[in-house]
Amino acid sequence: MTIETKGFWNFLRHAKWDFQNKKFHYKQAFYSWIPGDVGFILRYRLYKKYLKAVGEETIFYEGVYIRNPQNLSLGHHCAIGVDNAFQAAGHLIIGDYVIFGPGVKIWTSNHIYADPNVPILEQGSEFKEVSIGDDTWIAANAFIMPGAKIGKGCVISAGAVVGAKLYKDYSILAGNPARVIGFRNQQTPTAPPSSASGKEE
Secondary structure, eight states: OOHHHHHHHHHHHHHHHHHHHOHHHHHHHHHTTOOHHHHHHHHHHHHHHHSSEEOTTOEEOTTOEEESGGGEEEOSSOEEOTTOEEEOTTOEEEOSSOEEOTTOEEEOEEEOOOOTTSOGGGSOEEEOOEEEOTTOEEOTTOEEOTTOEEOTTOEEOTTOEEOSSEEOTTEEEETTTTEEEEEGGGOOOOOOOTTOOSOBO
C-alpha cells in the first residue's frame, strides 16, 4: 500500500468518526442556509431534537449557529434571527415570545486571564448562566455576555453590549457597556428574576 493510499484510508476513517460524533454540527451547517418554509421546518426539527428544550411555534432564521445545544432551553413563540450565534456551555435560558434581531450573539463562558505568567489559552474557562425573560426584544448585533440576567419585557438596542448584571423587568438598554435608559411605558420595574444573583441594574 502506498503512502498516498494509506493516507486516503486514514482520512476516510477519520471522516467517518467525525460525522458520527458531530452529527449536530454537520446538520446545523447544512440546514443553516436553506431558505423559505422548508428551511424553517428543517431547522425547527433539528433543534427540537438536540436542544434541551424548544417551545412551540419558535422559528429559526438563516445562519443560526449554536454550540452546546444540550444546555439551551428556548421558550414558545420565539424568533431566532439571521446570523445569531449562541454559545450555551454555561447554560442559556430563554423565555417565551423573545425576538432576536440579526447578528445577535450570546456567550455563557469566557477565558480566564488572571495569571499574567501563564498563557491565556492554558488558563481554562469560566462558565456563567445567561437568562432572558419573556417578551424581550434584542435588536441587531447586540452582544449578551456571560452572567447577564435580563428580566421580562426588556428592550435591548442595536449594538448594545450587555454585561453580567441583573436587569429589571421592562428595562430599555443601550450602549457599550449597556445601561438602563428607561422603562417601557413607564412601567414600574418589578423584582429581578428569582434565579439571579449579583449586582442589580
